[in-house]
Amino acid sequence: MSLIKCDSLSKSYGSKLALDSVSIELKAGAPVALVGPNGAGKTTLFSLLCGYLLPSAGSVTIMGEKPGSTKLLGQVASLPQDATLDPNLSLLTQFTLFGTLQGLSTKQAKAESLRVLSLVDLADVAHQKPHSLSHGMSKRASIAQALIGSPKLVLLDEPTAGLDPANAKVIRELVRSLSGNITFVISSHNLDELEKLCDQVLYLDMGKLGQSVSIQENMTDEYLTISMLECEQEQFIAAVEALKGIKSVTRKQENEFSIHYSAEAIRDLEVQLFTLLSQNGWKYRALLKGRTLEDTLFS
The missing domain is CATH 3.30.70.100 (Alpha-Beta Plaits)
Incomplete structure (x- = not known):
């Protein structure tokens, strides 16, 4: 069964066609890169995959289910580029809340929160609020939040944008280490970084799928x-x-x-x-x- 399948998927905002008859079929495995200029339709595609938007035409399924289906609860996670955590709650408090929303007990959710914070080397600041963290630490915390519940598909939008080289390397190594169990789809303008992480590269331009390239075959x-x-x-x-x-x-x-x-x-x-x-x-x-x-x- 395909992890992601889009068949002539389109999305319009009024008279503007943001996504134009995109057909993709992806299997679980190595990270996949999604590239293209600003306004190409990358964020719209991510929103459709998450179930935040409904297609104007065509169809999309994830693991055979429609995006937003209760059967996908905890199986799909997304990190928008400008995502922020609640500044009034500690990391542990809000991560525990996110875990309970996925059906975990409070005890399980707390343990899961500490697990994902450990993955990004932030377990020692679990009781701190986001405003006390550096930019790099905040980005790592946001990525940890997307990993709660061990989803099978994680969509990352510019995960290393604005980060110093050390923090960017931490995130690359994290993605690489988890890729055996999680399929990451990464949207980024940093082609050098994607070349290090991904095999398949999808190129969107003006809402159309222009190319699908395998780096290994290249x-x-x-x-x-x-x-x-x-x-x-x-x-x-x-x-x-x-x-x-x-x-x-x-x-x-x-x-x-x-x-x-x-x-x-x-x-x-x-x-x-x-x-x-x-x-x-x-x-x-x-x-x-x-x-x-x-x-x-x-x-």
Whole structure:
């Protein structure tokens, strides 16, 4: 059974079509990225999946049930980008309340609250109110709230927006560690971060599903992406293109190049590249098998 299935799903606000005949079928598993420009329909899609909105046309099911069904209670959680916790209640008090709303006893809800706060290293501030927490701690607390009851599907909207690198890393590691039991759908503009966490990437634009990309499948034997520290760009491109089996070398941005080659004609490209770099005194920052997510979506 599919975790999420959308069939020609559409949503209109008056004359504005926010989501236009989107068809998606997702299985449980690795985190899924949802990307697209502002106004693309990402928040509308999340709202439909949560049952906050009803479709204007088409259909959507989660684990075979309509969003908002009582059968999905505790199975689906969502964290909007600007979600805030109640400033007047301690984390433990409001998390315990959320747990009881999912059908847990007060004792069970308190234990569950401490469990999810421990997941984000906040058990020691369980009795504090949200206003006493830093921005990073508040974001981690909000994510913990979304994990109450061990849902099978969690929708995260910009979970690391505005966070310092240390807190962003904590959240990435948390998502990675829980992905065996929870399927995360993550909406973000940070493509580098999504590339580290997700395999499948859904691209929405103007309400339409433009692409569905598998990052693993994108890591083919026909592309390499290299980021250089020092080199003369035109000389570098000419030198690499002169190697046997190279189809093209394209500069994607400052000192980053995509190399398209024939895997049958050149089987030791990495070795030849390192030799070339050594001969010319060029230094590189990173070498990536395949193409970057940005390159795949927008080239």
